[in-house]
Amino acid sequence: MKQIIAETSLINEFPILTKMPNDLLERLNATAFWRRYELGEQVQNRKESCDGLMKVKSGSLRVFMQSESGKEITLYRLYKNDTCVMSASCLLNNMDVDFLIEAETETIVILLPTTYLRNASDSYPILKDYLNELVQQRFSQLTWVLQQVVFSSMPTRLATYLIEMYVNGGSKNLELTHERIATDLGSAREVISRLLKYFQEEKLVSLSRSHIELLNIDRLKQIK
Amino acid sequence: MKQIIAETSLINEFPILTKMPNDLLERLNATAFWRRYELGEQVQNRKESCDGLMKVKSGSLRVFMQSESGKEITLYRLYKNDTCVMSASCLLNNMDVDFLIEAETETIVILLPTTYLRNASDSYPILKDYLNELVQQRFSQLTWVLQQVVFSSMPTRLATYLIEMYVNGGSKNLELTHERIATDLGSAREVISRLLKYFQEEKLVSLSRSHIELLNIDRLKQIK
Numbered sequence: 001m002k003q004i005i006a007e008t009s010l011i012n013e014f015p016i017l018t019k020m021p022n023d024l025l026e027r028l029n030a031t032a033f034w035r036r037y038e039l040g041e042q043v044q045n046r047k048e049s050c051d052g053l054m055k056v057k058s059g060s061l062r063v064f065m066q067s068e069s070g071k072e073i074t075l076y077r078l079y080k081n082d083t084c085v086m087s088a089s090c091l092l093n094n095m096d097v098d099f100l101i102e103a104e105t106e107t108i109v110i111l112l113p114t115t116y117l118r119n120a121s122d123s124y125p126i127l128k129d130y131l132n133e134l135v136q137q138r139f140s141q142l143t144w145v146l147q148q149v150v151f152s153s154m155p156t157r158l159a160t161y162l163i164e165m166y167v168n169g170g171s172k173n174l175e176l177t178h179e180r181i182a183t184d185l186g187s188a189r190e191v192i193s194r195l196l197k198y199f200q201e202e203k204l205v206s207l208s209r210s211h212i213e214l215l216n217i218d219r220l221k222q223i224k
Numbered sequence: 225m226k227q228i229i230a231e232t233s234l235i236n237e238f239p240i241l242t243k244m245p246n247d248l249l250e251r252l253n254a255t256a257f258w259r260r261y262e263l264g265e266q267v268q269n270r271k272e273s274c275d276g277l278m279k280v281k282s283g284s285l286r287v288f289m290q291s292e293s294g295k296e297i298t299l300y301r302l303y304k305n306d307t308c309v310m311s312a313s314c315l316l317n318n319m320d321v322d323f324l325i326e327a328e329t330e331t332i333v334i335l336l337p338t339t340y341l342r343n344a345s346d347s348y349p350i351l352k353d354y355l356n357e358l359v360q361q362r363f364s365q366l367t368w369v370l371q372q373v374v375f376s377s378m379p380t381r382l383a384t385y386l387i388e389m390y391v392n393g394g395s396k397n398l399e400l401t402h403e404r405i406a407t408d409l410g411s412a413r414e415v416i417s418r419l420l421k422y423f424q425e426e427k428l429v430s431l432s433r434s435h436i437e438l439l440n441i442d443r444l445k446q447i448k
Binding site (some may be wrong): 073096097136138146149 | 289291293295297316317318319320321322323349350352353356357358359360361362363364366367369370371373374375410
């Protein structure tokens with residue numbers, strides 16, 4: 001799906017563009033397009049791919065790292081109206097990271113392709129500044145993940161994760177496999193299953209196939 | 225120790241300044257100074273402190289995170305001619321990180337104080353760009369630490385750490401306590417002592433009080 005975007009809509013999505021001169025805006029506008037990813041589709045498989053800046057309009061993207069042996073850890077997710085800068089990281093000289101991105105559901109994004117962005121960000125420091133501020137946000141998020149991994153116990157991380165999923169999705173009924181949770185937390189499925197079973201015995205959650213219902217958010221928050 | 229720096233020397237240390245106009249350079253030069261930190265002195269104890277951009281001229285700085293309970297993990301070290309941007313992170317709007325910095329030996333730095341840098345980086349995008357490129361380098365380093373913690377076993381991390389210390393210090397005789405290594409790797413002293421003992425049995429290292437001699441670098445590199 002490649003569909004031209006109205007100029008007003010592009011400015012609405014990326015307000016930073018109001019500060020660009022008209023001719024540049026027109027050029028960016030002519031190259032920007034909507035793109036749809038299917039469930040599970042890879043948006044970026046290695047750092048060489050660098051499609052451009054994306055704004056998520058529906059669905060969700062998962063940004064993660066993978067080891068040589070295929071082990072994964074999820075760094076963060078992007079939902080409606082979040083902007084994905086890692087798909088444009090080649091615009092930033094010193095970003096040497098190897099993040100992968102996949103669509104977790106059918107996901108629609110507005111894409112500003114790298115080629116035109118590169119010229120624009122070289123000529124307009126304000127645009128480069130904008131990209132850098134997005135990177136700084138992700139830096140903070142990465143720091144948070146590292147803190148969790150090093151300083152928090154797995155029970156605390158699991159409880160934090162379940163609450164986060166509830167806050168993002170708006171429902172206490174989570175459609176989640178134990179495998180999925182293990183991948184997100186960089187752990188093993190057996191470890192997660194054991195902990196969830198313990199949470200169930202403590203009446204914090206109720207488990208059924210690919211499904212977890214949160215029964216006591218307040219007590220989950222207190223897990224140490 | 226607060227000592228005025230010759231203008232030529234400031235430009236040598238921060239070549240980016242050649243692109244600044246003369247009056248700004250003069251002002252920066254008038255505020256820049258040498259500072260000496262004693263062994264163990266805190267350079268930055270919480271994110272509120274934001275002294276400015278530092279260039280290490282001798283000694284070494286350790287950048288680390290600390291949990292509420294006092295557990296630590298070392299993110300990276302800065303040696304001679306490395307530039308410390310985390311001590312100026314308040315200049316970057318979206319950097320919300322809580323890094324601590326301490327001098328590991330007597331350390332001398334050249335400091336460009338935040339107050340003057342702030343005006344300069346607002347007026348000169350090229351300077352802000354420079355700060356952002358330093359942040360991007362650290363981003364890549366942080367990603368590496370996270371990868372190590374999540375994907376590598378502790379024996380591999382310990383071996384990598386010992387080799388890194390050898391490469392940085394230039395000697396196979398490392399003055400290191402087990403406690404120090406544990407703090408750097410975000411682990412417990414007992415875990416490190418047990419592993420080092422195993423390394424010694426395998427004739428990879430030789431241990432004595434506060435001292436580790438590396439006996440076989442090639443085999444240390446192969447530890448899985």
